[in-house]
Amino acid sequence: MTNVLLIRPKPHKDTIGLKHVMICEPLELEYLVSNLEPELKDQYHLILIDMLLDNTKLSKHLKQYQPSVVIFTGYNTHVNLIKAYSKEIKMFDSTIVTAVGGVHVEVVPDDFKDVHIDVLLWRNGIDAFNMLLRGLRANTSIQGIQNEIDQQMLNTEFAYNPPDRQINAAYRAQYYYMFHNPCALIKTSFGCPFKCAFCFCHEITGGQYYERTLEDVISELKEIREREIYIVDDNFLVSEARVRKFIEILRQEKIDKHYLIYGRADFIAQNAELMADFKAVGLHGVIVGIESVREKDLKSYDKLTTVKINEEAVAILNALDVECYSTLIMPLDFSKKDFNDLKHWLKKTGVNFVNLQPLTPLKGTAIYDDYVKDFIEAPSDVELWDMAHIVLTPKYMSKRQFYFRIWKLYYEVVMSPKHLIRLVKKYGIRPNLKMLVGSSRVSMQYILKMIRG
Numbered sequence: 001m002t003n004v005l006l007i008r009p010k011p012h013k014d015t016i017g018l019k020h021v022m023i024c025e026p027l028e029l030e031y032l033v034s035n036l037e038p039e040l041k042d043q044y045h046l047i048l049i050d051m052l053l054d055n056t057k058l059s060k061h062l063k064q065y066q067p068s069v070v071i072f073t074g075y076n077t078h079v080n081l082i083k084a085y086s087k088e089i090k091m092f093d094s095t096i097v098t099a100v101g102g103v104h105v106e107v108v109p110d111d112f113k114d115v116h117i118d119v120l121l122w123r124n125g126i127d128a129f130n131m132l133l134r135g136l137r138a139n140t141s142i143q144g145i146q147n148e149i150d151q152q153m154l155n156t157e158f159a160y161n162p163p164d165r166q167i168n169a170a171y172r173a174q175y176y177y178m179f180h181n182p183c184a185l186i187k188t189s190f191g192c193p194f195k196c197a198f199c200f201c202h203e204i205t206g207g208q209y210y211e212r213t214l215e216d217v218i219s220e221l222k223e224i225r226e227r228e229i230y231i232v233d234d235n236f237l238v239s240e241a242r243v244r245k246f247i248e249i250l251r252q253e254k255i256d257k258h259y260l261i262y263g264r265a266d267f268i269a270q271n272a273e274l275m276a277d278f279k280a281v282g283l284h285g286v287i288v289g290i291e292s293v294r295e296k297d298l299k300s301y302d303k304l305t306t307v308k309i310n311e312e313a314v315a316i317l318n319a320l321d322v323e324c325y326s327t328l329i330m331p332l333d334f335s336k337k338d339f340n341d342l343k344h345w346l347k348k349t350g351v352n353f354v355n356l357q358p359l360t361p362l363k364g365t366a367i368y369d370d371y372v373k374d375f376i377e378a379p380s381d382v383e384l385w386d387m388a389h390i391v392l393t394p395k396y397m398s399k400r401q402f403y404f405r406i407w408k409l410y411y412e413v414v415m416s417p418k419h420l421i422r423l424v425k426k427y428g429i430r431p432n433l434k435m436l437v438g439s440s441r442v443s444m445q446y447i448l449k450m451i452r453g
């Protein structure tokens with residue numbers, strides 16, 4: 001029996017991220033554990049290390065477990081970190097096989113091509129993982145294993161065992177998303193039928209959208225111990241019929257949980273009654289891509305929504321007392337007036353949870369090439385491409401001023417006394433203190449950006 005380490009790295013210290021206000025379970029690694037092929041189980045012992053919660057140094061894990069294989073998962077911001085860890089692993093023992101999976105390698109595998117990384121699990125991660133271990137057991141060459149992985153077609157059936165949530169039992173109480181605490185993740189569909197120009201999500205499945213059956217989803221849901229459920233579909237509100245059926249089953253089966261989902265504003269605006277039904281069976285929050293309060297931006301992003309639709313969606317969620325976590329993109333030509341207009345719109349509509357993202361053309365998206373000439377951060381400094389750093393030259397103000405405007409807007413919207421009083425009434429003091437500590441850390445990162453530029 002040899003050890004296989006499954007590692008989720010901690011983000012780089014320079015990455016500004018939501019890590020201070022949310023830590024979600026590494027679902028993709030849990031899927032690997034539950035789907036290890038039976039004939040491989042007597043040979044490989046899987047160990048999951050979540051470096052977001054485990055501060056032990058990699059070198060100590062290597063000494064303790066003496067693994068034969070180490071597999072990383074990560075986003076674009078992890079590329080350099082994973083390369084550095086892989087180098088450290090090879091220096092420790094050059095016979096350890098290193099591999100990378102996760103959403104970034106699925107879209108931009110070339111980013112992980114590195115002398116210290118042996119295998120790229122870039123397509124059908126779970127199948128590729130088993131191919132890797134099967135290949136190693138059969139003494140297949142690394143190149144032979146990679147060839148087998150590369151030759152796969154995209155598997156859209158998703159006939160896998162539910163994730164193993166026992167493997168990280170020690171960490172589970174610490175997984176949360178803002179006020180959803182503790183919180184478990186579930187994925188019911190893959191990709192998105194829409195094609196917003198800036199979006200990375202639909203690139204992961206090569207533009208395809210596919211779903212798990214609701215029977216399968218519900219059977220997994222019933223086994224989850226946490227009451228707070230974060231449905232991490234790129235867009236859960238795709239089909240009215242599917243959402244309706246999901247609500248019906250929850251009602252019939254008397255499943256008593258709270259849900260946080262991603263959904264589009266146009267679906268919400270067109271389905272007010274359905275959203276009320278969803279609220280009645282536990283819908284607590286929707287992350288909505290509002291994206292902009294300027295029509296021209298929505299058009300240029302191919303968002304297929306309008307400011308009016310966004311306003312209708314927010315009004316519906318507010319009337320239902322369902323939290324609206326809105327994401328907003330600030331392009332290069334954002335002026336002081338645009339920041340003010342955005343603030344007034346957010347105050348007018350009652351949107352209090354905002355994720356303000358300076359426009360970030362991620363590698364692998366449709367808009368990447370259009371903006372190369374505007375880059376002020378090198379794409380190789382991946383830790384800064386976190387959708388919070390300013391990576392493009394602002395047109396009407398300095399980079400420092402742009403950071404200042406973002407930081408100010410966060411404070412004016414999220415920290416408004418009216419909003420804070422509402423939060424304390426709704427969630428109590430302790431969760432609010434936790435959020436305050438987390439948001440202060442994010443705030444400090446912005447302040448450093450304002451000082452250092």
Ligand code: SF4
Nearest residue numbers: 192194195196199234
């Ligand atoms: S932004 Fe949302 S709606 Fe648009 S393609 Fe991405 S997931 Fe789909």
